[in-house]
Amino acid sequence: MHWWLPAKASTFTGPIDGLFLAILIITGIAFVLVEVGLIWFIVRYRQRPGRKAFYTHGNTRAEVIWTTIPAVTMVALGLISNHYWVQIKGRNSVPSNAYPIAIHAKQFEWQITYPGADGVLGTADDFTIRNQLHVPAGRPIVVHLSAEDVIHSFYVPQFRVRQDVVPGMDIKAWFEATVPGNYELGCSQLCGLGHYRMRAQVFVHAQEDYDAWMKQAAQEASQ
Numbered sequence: 001m002h003w004w005l006p007a008k009a010s011t012f013t014g015p016i017d018g019l020f021l022a023i024l025i026i027t028g029i030a031f032v033l034v035e036v037g038l039i040w041f042i043v044r045y046r047q048r049p050g051r052k053a054f055y056t057h058g059n060t061r062a063e064v065i066w067t068t069i070p071a072v073t074m075v076a077l078g079l080i081s082n083h084y085w086v087q088i089k090g091r092n093s094v095p096s097n098a099y100p101i102a103i104h105a106k107q108f109e110w111q112i113t114y115p116g117a118d119g120v121l122g123t124a125d126d127f128t129i130r131n132q133l134h135v136p137a138g139r140p141i142v143v144h145l146s147a148e149d150v151i152h153s154f155y156v157p158q159f160r161v162r163q164d165v166v167p168g169m170d171i172k173a174w175f176e177a178t179v180p181g182n183y184e185l186g187c188s189q190l191c192g193l194g195h196y197r198m199r200a201q202v203f204v205h206a207q208e209d210y211d212a213w214m215k216q217a218a219q220e221a222s223q
Contacts, residue, residue: 009158009179016160094174098142105152108194127221131200136210142174153189177204
């Protein structure tokens with residue numbers, strides 16, 4: 001349903017979109033029932049000539065029912081969403097084979113550091129590119145996020161990934177892209193007057209194409 005949700009391009013889209021739809025349907029049904037009830041009460045108990053108002057304390061059974069149902073629903077949604085939270089954001093959620101990329105946010109750009117041929121960040125063959133995030137499809141990616149000045153937010157709608165980037169903190173987020181193509185990385189925190197310019201291109205490659213790009217980019221960076 002691309003007409004109202006972004007395209008699906010990561011392994012997170014299924015559970016997140018499913019939870020979103022479940023909440024939307026539940027709240028939509030509740031909204032319709034409440035509004036229909038409100039209209040019915042307005043019409044049914046409207047002022048009429050010769051009709052005298054009277055006081056009633058309500059109906060205890062009805063109050064218990066309409067309190068219990070939302071409470072149970074909220075607890076169920078909380079348990080389900082916590083499961084997905086642990087899976088996506090939990091301390092031990094990052095797969096052991098995740099490919100590392102460092103992303104440094106500053107007003108108003110993204111500085112993206114790749115690990116080079118050895119696949120390890122913090123070594124001599126690392127290289128940095130501004131506003132271009134290249135990742136292979138079908139492989140877990142862990143981004144090491146840092147900020148230089150104010151709070152920024154790493155957000156790729158098609159991946160269903162959003163993570164605040166806080167100065168002084170090294171924050172990890174992970175995802176696995178599934179569909180090769182071009183997307184956009186945006187900052188979803190108002191970070192200053194140039195906030196609208198803080199965008200980067202995201203390129204998802206097939207693994208062999210990513211390897212070829214990595215080789216070429218590393219050679220250009222070493223020159």
